[in-house]
Amino acid sequence: MPLRGVIFDLDGVITDTAEYHYLAWKRLADEEGLPFTRADNEQLRGVSRLESLLLILGDRHLPETRVQEMMDAKNAYYQQMLEQVSPRDLLPGVAALLDELDRAAIPYAVASASRNAREVVQRLGLADRLAALADGNSVPRTKPAPDLFRFAAAQLRIMPHQALVVEDAAAGVAAALSAGIPPLALGPEERFAELGPARALFARRDDLDGVTLADLRLAATPDPHWHVVEDHFDPGAQRHMETIFTTGNGYFASRGSFEEGYPGDHALTLAHGLFDDAPIVFTELVNLPNWLDLRIRIDGQPFRLDQGELLGYWRGLDLRHGILHRHIHWRAPGGAVLNLSFERFISYTEPHLGALRVLITAINQQCEVALDAGINGHVANDNLLHWQHLDEGYAGDFVWLHSRTRGTRIELASAARLQTPADDPLGARQCPGHPGLGLSQLLPAGQTLQADKLVAYASSRDDAPGEPERGVLPRALLYLENQSYDHLKAAHIAAWQQVWHDIDVVITGDLEAQRAIRFNLFQLQVAAPRHDDRVSIGAKTLSGLGYRGHVFWDTEIFILPFFTYTQPAIARNLLLYRYHTLPGARRKAATNGYRGAQYAWESAATGDEVTPSYVPAFGGTGLVRIWTGDIEIHISADVAYAIMQYWRVTGDDAFMRDYGAEMILETARFWADRAEPEEVDGEIRFAYRDVIGPDEYHDHVDNNVYTNRMAQWHLQTALQLLDWLRDYAPAKASALLAEIGLAEEELAHWREVAENIILLFDEETGLFTQFEGFFDLTPVDWSAFRDRTTSMQVLLGIEGANQSQVIKQPDVLMMLLLLREHYDDPRIWQVNWETYEPLADHEYGSSLGPGFHAWAACQMGEAQQAYDFFMLAARADLENVRGNAGDGIHAASAGGLWQALAFGFAGLRLTEDGYEVDPCLPPHWERLAFNFYLHGKQQRIDIHNERR
Ligand code: BGC
Numbered sequence: 001m002p003l004r005g006v007i008f009d010l011d012g013v014i015t016d017t018a019e020y021h022y023l024a025w026k027r028l029a030d031e032e033g034l035p036f037t038r039a040d041n042e043q044l045r046g047v048s049r050l051e052s053l054l055l056i057l058g059d060r061h062l063p064e065t066r067v068q069e070m071m072d073a074k075n076a077y078y079q080q081m082l083e084q085v086s087p088r089d090l091l092p093g094v095a096a097l098l099d100e101l102d103r104a105a106i107p108y109a110v111a112s113a114s115r116n117a118r119e120v121v122q123r124l125g126l127a128d129r130l131a132a133l134a135d136g137n138s139v140p141r142t143k144p145a146p147d148l149f150r151f152a153a154a155q156l157r158i159m160p161h162q163a164l165v166v167e168d169a170a171a172g173v174a175a176a177l178s179a180g181i182p183p184l185a186l187g188p189e190e191r192f193a194e195l196g197p198a199r200a201l202f203a204r205r206d207d208l209d210g211v212t213l214a215d216l217r218l219a220a221t222p223d224p225h226w227h228v229v230e231d232h233f234d235p236g237a238q239r240h241m242e243t244i245f246t247t248g249n250g251y252f253a254s255r256g257s258f259e260e261g262y263p264g265d266h267a268l269t270l271a272h273g274l275f276d277d278a279p280i281v282f283t284e285l286v287n288l289p290n291w292l293d294l295r296i297r298i299d300g301q302p303f304r305l306d307q308g309e310l311l312g313y314w315r316g317l318d319l320r321h322g323i324l325h326r327h328i329h330w331r332a333p334g335g336a337v338l339n340l341s342f343e344r345f346i347s348y349t350e351p352h353l354g355a356l357r358v359l360i361t362a363i364n365q366q367c368e369v370a371l372d373a374g375i376n377g378h379v380a381n382d383n384l385l386h387w388q389h390l391d392e393g394y395a396g397d398f399v400w401l402h403s404r405t406r407g408t409r410i411e412l413a414s415a416a417r418l419q420t421p422a423d424d425p426l427g428a429r430q431c432p433g434h435p436g437l438g439l440s441q442l443l444p445a446g447q448t449l450q451a452d453k454l455v456a457y458a459s460s461r462d463d464a465p466g467e468p469e470r471g472v473l474p475r476a477l478l479y480l481e482n483q484s485y486d487h488l489k490a491a492h493i494a495a496w497q498q499v500w501h502d503i504d505v506v507i508t509g510d511l512e513a514q515r516a517i518r519f520n521l522f523q524l525q526v527a528a529p530r531h532d533d534r535v536s537i538g539a540k541t542l543s544g545l546g547y548r549g550h551v552f553w554d555t556e557i558f559i560l561p562f563f564t565y566t567q568p569a570i571a572r573n574l575l576l577y578r579y580h581t582l583p584g585a586r587r588k589a590a591t592n593g594y595r596g597a598q599y600a601w602e603s604a605a606t607g608d609e610v611t612p613s614y615v616p617a618f619g620g621t622g623l624v625r626i627w628t629g630d631i632e633i634h635i636s637a638d639v640a641y642a643i644m645q646y647w648r649v650t651g652d653d654a655f656m657r658d659y660g661a662e663m664i665l666e667t668a669r670f671w672a673d674r675a676e677p678e679e680v681d682g683e684i685r686f687a688y689r690d691v692i693g694p695d696e697y698h699d700h701v702d703n704n705v706y707t708n709r710m711a712q713w714h715l716q717t718a719l720q721l722l723d724w725l726r727d728y729a730p731a732k733a734s735a736l737l738a739e740i741g742l743a744e745e746e747l748a749h750w751r752e753v754a755e756n757i758i759l760l761f762d763e764e765t766g767l768f769t770q771f772e773g774f775f776d777l778t779p780v781d782w783s784a785f786r787d788r789t790t791s792m793q794v795l796l797g798i799e800g801a802n803q804s805q806v807i808k809q810p811d812v813l814m815m816l817l818l819l820r821e822h823y824d825d826p827r828i829w830q831v832n833w834e835t836y837e838p839l840a841d842h843e844y845g846s847s848l849g850p851g852f853h854a855w856a857a858c859q860m861g862e863a864q865q866a867y868d869f870f871m872l873a874a875r876a877d878l879e880n881v882r883g884n885a886g887d888g889i890h891a892a893s894a895g896g897l898w899q900a901l902a903f904g905f906a907g908l909r910l911t912e913d914g915y916e917v918d919p920c921l922p923p924h925w926e927r928l929a930f931n932f933y934l935h936g937k938q939q940r941i942d943i944h945n946e947r948r
Pocket residue numbers: 539547552553554694696808809846847848892
C-alpha cells in the first residue's frame with residue numbers, strides 16, 4: 001500500500017520542546033515550592049496545560065484564578081525559551097528523514113496539540129517544507145480524540161490509511177489509532193504500557209535516529225500475514241466480499257455488508273440456534289434485525305457507493321484482532337468531499353454485543369451531515385419473512401426492537417446505543433419495525449464527526465432450560481449499560497490475542513499460505529459456540545444462507561479436529577450438541593424402523609432430519625430429488641469417530657461416561673439393525689445396500705467401503721467402550737444399559753455383524769472397490785474436460801455422473817485416512833491412491849475434498865502435490881475458486897486445511913505414550929509451527945524444513 005503522507009507530532013518527535021516544557025514547569029514549580037522531577041514530567045507528555053498543572057499540584061487545591069495565573073506564568077516561561085529554538089534543535093534523524101521524504105515527493109505535516117506549534121515550526125526552519133500544519137487551534141478536541149490527525153490528513157488530501165502518524169506520547173498514539181491512521185510510536189516501551197492490548201496495533205522505535213522511509217512504509221502497512229485486504233471497490237464482487245469479511249464471536253456473526261447498504265447487498269446477521277420454520281428446507285437460521293444499519297446524508301443526499309463519486313476505497317480485515325476497517329474517500333452529489341472511516345467488531349468478550357464506529361471528515365468545504373443509526377427489522381431470508389415485531393421504542397441514547405419468530409416463537413430483543421463525543425442531542429425516528437436515532441451537524445472543512453454505535457442482542461434461547469425467564473428486552477438493555485466502544489475494543493483485542501496463542505499456525509516462506517490459514521481458522525473461530533452446547537457449526541458457518549445453517553458430517557469429520565486439538569472446551573460443546581439432539585436421532589431411527597439412534601444427515605435445532613427432499617435443478621428448471629437425508633447413513637459413525645478422537649486427545653473420561661458412551665452405543669444399535677444378513681458361499685455376511693457414501697455423485701449404491709468399514713469400526717469400538725465403561729463406572733454402565741434397554745443378545749449380534757460386514761477388498765492387490773460395480777462404470781476421458789469451469793456432475797448430468805467413474809470427493813481414501821492406524825501397509829495406500837486420486841473432481845466437486853487429498857498426498861510423500869491440493873482448499877473462499885463463496889464460508893474446507901497441516905504436512909500422530917511427527921513439508925516452506933493440547937497439556941510443534 002503506498003504511503004502518501006506522514007503526519008509528525010512536534011514535541012519529542014521533530015524537536016525537543018518537551019525539554020522546554022519541562023524547564024518551564026520546573027521553573028514554575030521551584031518558584032512555588034512544589035516538588036517536581038524529570039520522572040514526574042514523564043506523566044505530562046501529550047497532556048494539556050491544565051491537566052499538567054493539576055498533576056503537579058497533586059492534592060493541593062487552589063482557587064481557579066490562581067491556577068490560571070500559574071498556567072499563564074508557565075506559558076510565558078515557555079514562550080521565552082522558544083525564542084532560542086533554531087534548526088539546530090531538530091532531533092537526531094529528523095533532518096535526514098525529511099530530506100528523504102522530499103526526495104520521494106511524499107508530503108508531510110505537523111499535527112501538534114500545542115498552540116505554539118506554528119512558531120516552533122518557523123523557528124525550526126520547516127514552515128515552507130510542511131504540506132500542512134494542524135495545531136491546538138485547528139480542532140476543538142485534543143488527543144486522544146482522532147480529530148487532529150484526521151484534520152491533518154484532510155489537509156494533505158489523503159485517506160487515513162495512506163498516512164502514518166509519528167508520535168512519542170501515548171495519548172497521541174491512541175489518537176492516531178482512533179483516527180484509523182497507523183502510528184509509529186517513539187519512546188521506551190513503558191511509555192505505551194497504558195495503551196494496554198492496543199499496543200499490538202502499532203510499531204515502535206526508540207527515536208527517529210537512523211529511521212528511513214522504508215521503515216515508515218513498513219510501519220504504515222498492515223501486516224500482510226494478518227490482514228485480508230480489498231483495495232478497490234468492485235460492485236460485482238460484493239457478495240463474495242461480504243462472505244470474506246464476516247466477523248463474529250460464536251454467539252452471532254455478520255457478513256461484511258456495508259453499514260449504509262448497497263443495492264442488491266446480502267446483509268446477514270445470524271445467531272446460533274435461532275431457527276425458524278421454512279418451506280422445503282424445514283428450518284433455517286433467521287436473519288436477525290440488522291444492527292449495522294447506519295444511514296448518512298451529506299447536504300441532504302444519501303451517502304452510498306452507487307451515489308456521488310467514489311474517489312478512494314480500502315477495506316481490511318485484521319485477523320489478529322478481529323476488527324474490520326473501511327476507509328472511503330467520496331464526493332457527495334452536492335460537491336462536498338469527505339473521508340469516511342468505518343470500524344467494527346463483534347465483541348469476543350461480551351457475546352451479546354457488537355460495536356461500530358464511524359468517523360466522517362469534511363475535506364474541501366463545510367457540509368451538513370445527518371446520521372441515522374437504527375435497527376432494521378425489515379429483514380428476510382431471501383424473500384421469506386420470519387419476524388413479527390412486538391414492540392419498539394427509544395429513550396435517551398437507546399433504541400430497541402422486540403421481535404418474535406413466526407413459527408418457533410423465539411423472542412429476540414435488539415437494542416442499540418448511539419454515543420457521540422459531544423453528547424449531541426439525538427432525535428428518535430419512529431418507523432415501524434425500524435426504529436432509529438439520529439443527529440445532524442454542520443461540519444466545517446477539516447472537522448470530524450464521530451459516532452459509536454453499540455448493539456446488543458438477547459434471545460429467549462439464552463435462558464438455560466428450567467431457568468426463570470428474565471425477559472429479553474431488559475437483558476438487552478442491561479448488556480449496553482456502562483459500555484463504551486473503547487473499553488469493549490481493548491478487551492476484544494486482548495481476547496483475540498489469547499485465542500491466537502492457542503490456534504495460530506505459523507508457516508514461514510509462503511505469505512499466501514500463511515495468510516490463508518489464518519483467515520480460515522479465523523472464520524472457524526468466529527462461528528464456534530463457546531457459551532452454548534445446544535448448537536453446532538453449520539456447513540457455511542454463520543456467514544451465509546447456504547444450507548440454511550444446517551449441520552452435516554462436515555462438523556465432526558472436518559471441523560472438529562481443529563477444536564479438539566486446540567480448544568477442547570469448544571469441541572466438547574459441539575459434541576454435546578449431538579448429545580442433546582440424540583432424541584431426534586432416536587426418532588429418525590424409529591421412523592425408519594431401526595433400533596437405537598440414527599443421526600440426521602442435515603441437523604438443526606432438534607436433531608430431526610431436515611434435509612430437503614427436493615431442490616431446484618441446476619439452471620433452475622424442475623426439481624431434483626435429494627436422497628442424502630434418506631440414505632447417506634455414514635453420519636452416525638462420523639459422530640462416533642469424533643467422540644473417540646476427542647476422548648483420546650483430551651482424556652475427558654467424565655464426558656465419555658456421561659455423554660459419549662450413550663451416543664456411541666445408541667448409534668451402534670442402529671448399525672447392527674440396519675445391516676442386512678445375506679448368505680454368501682454358505683456363510684452369513686452383512687451388507688449395507690442402497691446407501692450414499694461420501695462420494696455423492698453416486699447414489700443408491702451397495703456396500704460402500706467408507707460406510708461399511710466405518711460401521712464395522714463403530715461396532716467394534718462400541719463393544720470395547722462398553723467394556724471400559726463397565727470397568728470405569730460400573731454403576732453408570734448398568735444404569736445406562738437398563739435405561740436404553742440394551743441386552744446381552746444384542747451385543748452378541750453386534751459382534752456377529754462386525755465380524756461379517758462385507759468389505760470389497762482385494763487381498764492380492766490391496767485395492768478397495770468403492771462400492772459394488774464401481775469399476776464397471778464408464779471411465780471418464782478427462783482430456784475432454786480440461787478447461788471446464790463447473791462440476792463433472794453438471795457436465796455429465798446427474799445420471800451421467802452416476803454411471804461414470806468420477807467421484808465428488810475422497811471416499812475410499814477418506815476411510816484410509818481416518819482409520820490410518822489400521823492400515824500401515826504401503827501397498828494398500830499406493831494402489832488406492834493411484835486408483836482414486838485421479839478420479840476425483842478436485843476443482844469443482846465437493847470443497848471437502850482438497851484438504852483431505854492434501855493430507856493423503858502427504859501420506860504418500862508427495863509434498864508438491866499436497867501443496868497444490870492445500871492451496872486449492874486455502875483459496876476456496878479467499879479467491880472464490882468455486883464461484884460460490886458468496887453463499888458463505890466453506891467451513892469443512894477450512895477445517896480440512898488444519899488437518900492437512902497437522903496430520904499431513906507435520907505428520908502428527910498420537911501414540912501409546914504421547915505423539916510423534918513425521919513431516920513432509922513443501923520444499924519452499926521454511927517452517928511450520930503450531931500448538932495443541934494433549935490431555936490438558938499444551939504441546940508445541942515446530943518444524944524447520946531441512947530439505948531447503
Ligand atoms: C458434500 C457433502 C457435505 C455437504 C455440506 C456436499 O456437497 O458432498 O459431503 O456434507 O456438501 O457441505
